[in-house]
Amino acid sequence: MKFRIDKDILRFSGIAVLLILAGILMTSLLPGSTYPGIGSVLIIMGVIAIIIAIITAARPKEDLIQDERSKRIKETAGYHAFLILLVTMSLVQLIAMFGRLNLDYRDVSTNLFLVGIWSWIILKWYYNQRGDAR
Numbered sequence: 022m023k024f025r026i027d028k029d030i031l032r033f034s035g036i037a038v039l040l041i042l043a044g045i046l047m048t049s050l051l052p053g054s055t056y057p058g059i060g061s062v063l064i065i066m067g068v069i070a071i072i073i074a075i076i077t078a079a080r081p082k083e084d085l086i087q088d089e090r091s092k093r094i095k096e097t098a099g100y101h102a103f104l105i106l107l108v109t110m111s112l113v114q115l116i117a118m119f120g121r122l123n124l125d126y127r128d129v130s131t132n133l134f135l136v137g138i139w140s141w142i143i144l145k146w147y148y149n150q151r152g153d154a155r
Contacts, residue, residue: 024078034074040067094148102141109136 044063047056110133117124126133 022079024075025080025082026078027082030074030078033077034071037067037070037074040064040070091149095145098141098144098148101144102137105140106133106137109133 040063044060044065044067047060047063049060051060113124113126113129113133116122
């Protein structure tokens with residue numbers, strides 16, 4: 022198997038190695054109860070980044086270039102996901118105003134974020150299956 026070695030792969034791999042080293046240093050040298058948790062998260066992030074770099078380096082560079090159809094599908098799905106997010110936010114506001122509920126955007130911001138991300142993923146899959154993006 023042939024691996025690509027270009028500046029993008031090397032830069033990403035270097036950042037991953039730095040994450041692992043910072044995690045090891047945080048876990049071993051800094052006292053306290055929160056630093057080992059943060060260090061272990063940094064180590065896990067670095068290992069995942071190295072795995073992603075290896076998978077990306079194993080593919081030819083031409084496989085990573087998007088064609089016009091996939092760009093258009095992502096663009097259309099992003100527009101529609103944004104509109105879904107706006108409608109969801111306005112419904113939450115209407116429920117808070119007329120339903121006399123004590124909702125705050127800080128309470129529902131995580132759920133709104135998940136609605137936006139999942140709607141983009143589902144719409145991207147749907148437009149890819151449908152075959153064209155209008």
